[in-house]
Amino acid sequence: MKRKIIIAIFGIFFYSCVSTQNGTHSIGEPVNIVTKNNVTIYQVLNGRCNVFIIADEKNCILIDTSVKRDKKELFAKIDAFIENGYSFRALILTHSHYDHAMNARDINIKYGMEIIIHDKEKKYINRGKNPPVVGTVTGSKIFTFFFINPALSLKKYKPVTSCNVVDDDIYCLKSLGINAYLLYTPGHSIGSISIIVDDEIAIVGDAMVGYPKSIFPPFATDTKLLIASWEKLINTNCSKFIPSHGTSNNRDVVIKQFDYYKNMSD
Ligand SMILES: [Zn+2]
Numbered sequence: 636m637k638r639k640i641i642i643a644i645f646g647i648f649f650y651s652c653v654s655t656q657n658g659t660h661s662i663g664e665p666v667n668i669v670t671k672n673n674v675t676i677y678q679v680l681n682g683r684c685n686v687f688i689i690a691d692e693k694n695c696i697l698i699d700t701s702v703k704r705d706k707k708e709l710f711a712k713i714d715a716f717i718e719n720g721y722s723f724r725a726l727i728l729t730h731s732h733y734d735h736a737m738n739a740r741d742i743n744i745k746y747g748m749e750i751i752i753h754d755k756e757k758k759y760i761n762r763g764k765n766p767p768v769v770g771t772v773t774g775s776k777i778f779t780f781f782f783i784n785p786a787l788s789l790k791k792y793k794p795v796t797s798c799n800v801v802d803d804d805i806y807c808l809k810s811l812g813i814n815a816y817l818l819y820t821p822g823h824s825i826g827s828i829s830i831i832v833d834d835e836i837a838i839v840g841d842a843m844v845g846y847p848k849s850i851f852p853p854f855a856t857d858t859k860l861l862i863a864s865w866e867k868l869i870n871t872n873c874s875k876f877i878p879s880h881g882t883s884n885n886r887d888v889v890i891k892q893f894d895y896y897k898n899m900s901d
């Protein structure tokens with residue numbers, strides 16, 4: 636037992652280091668994009684996990700929540716939007732890893748926001764548990780098995796039991812007053828989703844990262860599914876693909892990396 640705890644603590648330390656190091660890449664230009672139909676994407680948090688608010692006139696939706704230490708700052712951002720007359724129609728979770736879902740329950744209680752998540756993540760969010768991950772390269776596969784997954788099993792968060800779960804490949808968000816839809820993009824986790832805004836910008840969660848050398852995430856449950864999801868994303872008309880870790884990727888970068896990894900997985 637003692638040994639397990641030590642391994643898990645080491646894993647948490649490593650996972651946090653990777654994340655913090657990754658976070659430094661994302662601190663730079665904040666993403667405030669206005670699409671052709673005047674939908675605005677605000678990046679309200681960066682660092683540990685990028686968090687976005689998508690706003691169309693007076694309606695808006697929140698995408699992901701980051702970790703506990705970001706809660707105060709996130710609540711202040713939400714309050715500022717509300718003070719400016721915006722109405723939050725939903726909180727969308729790209730998937731149920733703790734760095735995306737940790738503040739979901741508190742947001743649901745404080746602001747009454749409906750939480751939307753894919754059906755395949757339901758069993759994790761209902762229990763405040765992390766979906767398991769697998770390293771995407773040989774070295775990290777072993778490391779993930781021995782360190783990251785034990786660490787993730789300790790990183791529990793407040794469970795959310797009342798969610799609006801979606802299981803469609805495409806789920807329209809127009810009823811929330813936002814010209815956007817959810818696209819099922821599994822691979823990093825089994826129920827990962829992306830948000831396609833105005834058929835122009837994709838917010839992709841952990842389906843890819845935004846680092847200078849590669850957009851391939853270090854952890855995934857199924858790399859073939861992940862590459863297939865990249866193809867789905869390319870088949871939209873989006874010109875930018877904004878991940879939760881790192882900075883946005885242009886379309887040509889995603890196509891290039893898709894061609895490279897697709898050939899490797901054939
Ligand atoms: Zn994740």
Ligand SMILES: [Zn+2]
Nearest residue numbers: 732734841879
């Ligand atoms: Zn993440």
